[in-house]
Amino acid sequence: MTKACQKWRGDLLEVALTGATAKGLEEHLPACANCSEELSELRARKARLDALLPLVAQGTGPSADFRARVLAAAEAASEGKRARPWRLWTLAGVTAVILAALVIGATSYRRRARTVPADELAAAQILTEWRAPSDVLLANPGQEILRQMPRLGESYLHVPVKMPVKMPLKMNEEE
Amino acid sequence: MSALIARAEAHSPEAGFGERIAENQRRVFQIAFSILGNSADAEDVAQEAFLRAYQKFRSLREAEKFRAWVNRIVFRLALNRKRGYRRRLARDTAWQISETRTMVDGARDAEKQVMLDRLHREIERLPEKLRSVLQLSLVEEMGAADVGAVLGIPAGTVRSRVHTARKLLLEVMK
Numbered sequence: 491m492t493k494a495c496q497k498w499r500g501d502l503l504e505v506a507l508t509g510a511t512a513k514g515l516e517e518h519l520p521a522c523a524n525c526s527e528e529l530s531e532l533r534a535r536k537a538r539l540d541a542l543l544p545l546v547a548q549g550t551g552p553s554a555d556f557r558a559r560v561l562a563a564a565e566a567a568s569e570g571k572r573a574r575p576w577r578l579w580t581l582a583g584v585t586a587v588i589l590a591a592l593v594i595g596a597t598s599y600r601r602r603a604r605t606v607p608a609d610e611l612a613a614a615q616i617l618t619e620w621r622a623p624s625d626v627l628l629a630n631p632g633q634e635i636l637r638q639m640p641r642l643g644e645s646y647l648h649v650p651v652k653m654p655v656k657m658p659l660k661m662n663e664e665e
Numbered sequence: 666m667s668a669l670i671a672r673a674e675a676h677s678p679e680a681g682f683g684e685r686i687a688e689n690q691r692r693v694f695q696i697a698f699s700i701l702g703n704s705a706d707a708e709d710v711a712q713e714a715f716l717r718a719y720q721k722f723r724s725l726r727e728a729e730k731f732r733a734w735v736n737r738i739v740f741r742l743a744l745n746r747k748r749g750y751r752r753r754l755a756r757d758t759a760w761q762i763s764e765t766r767t768m769v770d771g772a773r774d775a776e777k778q779v780m781l782d783r784l785h786r787e788i789e790r791l792p793e794k795l796r797s798v799l800q801l802s803l804v805e806e807m808g809a810a811d812v813g814a815v816l817g818i819p820a821g822t823v824r825s826r827v828h829t830a831r832k833l834l835l836e837v838m839k
């Protein structure tokens with residue numbers, strides 16, 4: 491296409507596409523081999539395009555079992571939906587029963603705990619008074635003796651011997 | 666057996682849904698296919714659209730209402746699927762891209778397939794506004810008013826955009 495014919499470009503496309511006529515082009519075409527050739531090329535291209543364009547959307551179409559599959563999926567989905575409230579109510583019921591059992595159990599346990607038999611109470615009191623065996627040893631008279639014994643590295647001389655005050659006086663009297 | 670199913674269907678609150686699928690499935694599939702370019706994805710998206718329609722079937726009993734609603738939903742679902750698909754393609758390697766190119770169905774011979782692949786690429790290059798209008802207009806039974814209803818634009822705008830899109834394609838499809 492020559493530079494002078496560039497201005498007809500848009501009109502040529504329009505004519506090829508719609509079959510309409512463009513003002514001025516009708517006079518130009520018989521005189522210009524380039525534009526005539528271009529128009530017939532565009533018309534052929536338009537025919538190819540028209541044949542191809544529907545294929546862009548058609549594809550193979552939905553498969554034969556499409557409707558059945560959608561119906562089955564819809565049915566499955568709605569069954570799941572119907573089942574859900576049932577499961578919810580069951581869950582709520584079970585929770586309520588468990589809670590009730592817990593409350594009743596706790597109350598009866600507390601009631602029983604308030605009326606402890608006398609012998610059990612006595613045993614419990616004895617238990618609170620219980621002391622470890624070492625506590626008994628410490629309260630023993632032997633403890634005093636242990637304290638008077640010299641420890642490792644000590645001598646008898648350094649051990650503070652606590653003698654009964656009256657003893658020597660008594661001995662003196664006998665002599 | 667099928668009579669039993671039909672009777673059960675007639676008594677269920679979703680009676681008539683199967684009929685609606687039959688009336689709309691071809692168009693719904695084509696809307697998805699025009700955007701996605703392969704049958705497996707298109708069928709997936711079409712099924713999803715019908716399942717969503719089923720969930721609100723009580724308000725979509727009327728045939729015209731159902732048709733308009735399902736057209737819109739399948740268009741949106743297909744666009745969403747394509748956006749996810751593009752993100753995956755961007756991550757994947759070149760050989761996977763070339764493989765998806767050959768997934769275009771409907772062409773009878775190799776030469777036609779090559780042309781169709783080129784056409785798909787050129788449509789992808791169109792401005793978004795023109796592309797959606799063209800893709801929806803290529804679907805059977807989708808008039809300018811139907812396309813306009815899906816996109817929320819007047820039928821006149823649909824017609825002029827389709828014309829512009831075809832003109833651009835005619836120029837590039839040498």
Ligand SMILES: [Zn+2]
Pocket residue numbers: 494495498518522523524525526
């Ligand atoms: Zn010329």
